[in-house]
Amino acid sequence: MEIASGTVLRLADDASVQHVGDGAVVLLARSGQLYTCNGTTEAFLDKVDGQRSLDQIVGLLSEEFEVDKGTLDEDMASLATDLLSEGILAAPVE
DSSP states (O other), rough: OOOOOOOOOEETTTTTEEETTEEEEETTTTTTEEEEOHHHHHHHHHHHOSSSSSSHHHHHHHHHHOHHHHHHHHHHHHHHHHHHTTTTTOOOOO
C-alpha cells in the first residue's frame, strides 16, 4: 500500500512507543514483538497522532531537523509504508 501525502497516520491500537537513550522501542502487544528505532524514526513516531497527515508530519520534521521538505517526502513516505507493513501504524481510514 502506498501512503499519500494527505494520508492521516496513527499508531496501531496495540503499539506503544517508549523512549530509551538515543532512540525508542516499539512494542506490539498482540505479538510481543519489540522493535528498536533510531532517532529519525523516533521523531517521526512522536508526530504520529491520528490527526496529522504525512505531509504535516514531514513539514514538522523539516523544521526540527532543518532539512529541505522535498528531501524528506520520499524517505518518510517509505518509512510510513514500512511501519504500516510491520503493523506499527494502523491502516489508514479512507
